[in-house]
Amino acid sequence: MPPLVKIRSERDQMSAIERRIADFILDNAHLLRDYSSQQLASALGISQSSVVKFSQKFGFRGYPDLKYSIGQAVARNGADAPAQAAPAADGDEYTRLEESLRRSKAAAEEETRLLNPREGMERIVGLVDGAGKVFVCGLGDDGLFAREFGMRLSLLGVLTVHHSDPILMMANLSAARPGDVLLVFSEFGQLPQLSQISRQFQACEGKVVSITRHTANPLRAHADAALVVSAHDSSPHIEALLYRSSLQYLLDFLFVLLCQANPDRHRQLGINLERIRHLLDT
Missing domain, CATH: 3.40.50.10490 (Glucose-6-phosphate isomerase like protein; domain 1)
Incomplete structure (x- = not known):
């Protein structure tokens, strides 16, 4: 299962600190390659060990493996994201809402399938x-x-x-x-x-x-x-x-x-x- 899908699907069962890490990763997956475990911990105001334990909870040896896996997933699936988002960004509110709902439903159905x-x-x-x-x-x-x-x-x-x-x-x-x-x-x-x-x-x-x-x-x-x-x-x-x-x-x-x-x-x-x-x- 792709790491971002697994993190999102398990979010409701996480502790408060784990949810903070998960939300940051989900919102900033494309920027994660620029963050070390210490930088991520500092940005969230938590300990570095919390980041490491979070990574291990999802089956990775440590944060570098988690970061690499997410980077690979973003490269595979996110290459076309800017082109897809452009029409919605340039269009009116009606177009933005329509595109946003369509993509959200597609993502939720794919996660459910997995x-x-x-x-x-x-x-x-x-x-x-x-x-x-x-x-x-x-x-x-x-x-x-x-x-x-x-x-x-x-x-x-x-x-x-x-x-x-x-x-x-x-x-x-x-x-x-x-x-x-x-x-x-x-x-x-x-x-x-x-x-x-x-x-x-x-x-x-x-x-x-x-x-x-x-x-x-x-x-x-x-x-x-x-x-x-x-x-x-x-x-x-x-x-x-x-x-x-x-x-x-x-x-x-x-x-x-x-x-x-x-x-x-x-x-x-x-x-x-x-x-x-x-x-x-x-």
Whole structure:
């Protein structure tokens, strides 16, 4: 994983000093080659050992290795950045906002892709495809994504149980059987109701898949498998948009994998879509 992506994705789990180092590196990656560990420490008002420990936390022998890796990443991926930024800088506010949002969404989706490796995605596809029933739950805004994805699963012929009410979902756990899957949507993974539902579902020998931000949270910690979303921005309203965009990308790719993994489900999707078109035409 590229070092800047890893630093950004792990930022929420860092200590206060580590976040200061991370923010400086993320904001000044193209200038990092001019800073020694001592200069970086002095600029941030921290000890040099904190910089070294930060580098080692991300798998580097020391700060010089981290600096070199970031320099290589900037050289590979940032060569075209000035040319891309020029139109936005010379244009009006409308153009700047449009370009900034487009690039932020692309970066968040790429980070989300890197944080969900192939083996993890394929394991979740196997769990869902082999499940007798798939339970889908999410509250608030998460419930909108849960409902839409539950509908997609139904189109594939997957027997789906969806509820946005935790009490109704808890009641439906009486129908859970070994091998069933529970998809739990929770941006921050902190809601105790969803954690309780997950524990009860696992007690029925079902498998829990959490869909949360890439943060340390109780729901993700106790799930059997996890999908994680990366979305970071200094403006809360932009960060919320990045989360929705990255989550939608992740769910879209999971759906495509499910379609390709089982020809029978792909065939059932075609049949169900044709039924819906016929219903709408009559």
